[in-house]
Amino acid sequence: MLKLINAFLIFIVATIAHWFAIEIFAPFDINVGVMFAFSLVMASVLSEGAGYTFAFVSGLFLDFFGNVLFGGWALTFTLMMIIFYQIDDKIDFKDIGPQFVITLFLNMACVILYGLFGKIFTGEFIWQGFKSLLLGSFLTGVLLPLVYLLVLRYLAFAPFVKINEKNKTIF
């Protein structure tokens, strides 16, 4: 139960960070993938099942506060997690370099994929603009190492957290 509470608390922090990013970057038409960054970090530290769940819930959260395609972000995040888990076996996600590169490309893929789902399910491509695609992805890439550090720090002190050294998962 406490493990679930930890994940929930991180999710709450992620939502605050998400709205904070909206406050800062929305006037410039830039969409920073804060929820996506948190999903990637949680996917890297949680077991696969929990990682998928966190990503799905984060996507659903974005869908609830969006107006275009309900379920679009949930589907996109889930698909991105499949790709992430495929890559995660081959690279060391603990380093800043891979963290930045993977997040940059996955976030770009996210933006495009979500647009494509819009085309498939609503008949109209949901285009968030080049600023969100390039600058937003770049900022998400920059943000992720920080989120990773904070989450690990929190989990290091959080109650009832056990890190499985063998397969690098927590919980």
Add this chain to the structure above:
Amino acid sequence: MAERNKKKEKNYKGQYLKAYPIFFIALSLLIILLPLETPVRSARVLLSYIFIPQIRAAHGVAEYLNGVNDTISSLLQVADENTVLKEEIAKNQLQNAQFSLLEAENARLSQALSLPKQRRFEGIWAKVAYREPSRRSTIIVDKGAADGVELRSPVIALEGGQVGLVGKIIEVNPQTAKILLSSDEDFAAAAFLEKSGAEGLATGDGSNGLQVKYIPLETKLIEGEKIYTSASSALFPDGILIGAVETSGLDNLPSSAAFLMPKVKAAVDPNKIKEVLILPSQKGNLGLGGN
């Protein structure tokens, strides 16, 4: 046997893990495809209420950071100003030290040359607080009886680095005092002309200026000649600059006139007064209606 069990377990785990993405993809597709608009709208309203604290927290953090930015910039500005002010203080301290030396030297030389001592005015500095619209020739200052202001005290001010007469106190309240300006027709002060030494009575002309009455006809008036308060004045200390002769008044002088009445430009422009020095009243030689 054990290896076979391990392989079985691994396969089972792999299949089990594959079920997660399939489950969530299927769920997402269901959410997208099903007509969930009405429940989603209701859920959105509910979630909005639930997430209001987070939205507020995020907004608060953003606001705070904006405030921090302003505070830092103002602090940097203050730090710059502080540096400049410190330099100015150091300069002023140096100047003060030099002035003290000069003052001492001046006193020594004055004594050696038997020159009269320069006057030092001491009194209460006050700021103009109010000007009566109905009577422009009076002003109210922000010091009163509580500060030691007394009725009929002379009032002077600085303009262009020179001390000039402003008027006299005609009303004292605990926190304020009213000054009758020298330009008022009811104002009067015994005065003398700088060059001829002729004595007269300086009175206000009611329009920012003054005139000097009772100047003997034979007096030679020079334009720009300065007029000071006379030692015979009951209210004012002698030697305070009242103004300078503007016109001799000879042009409009009637043939039957027994005295000259030159127009005087006030040393202190009544409209520009911001701060005044209220001198102690001359109680010793005070007389009723004195001038």
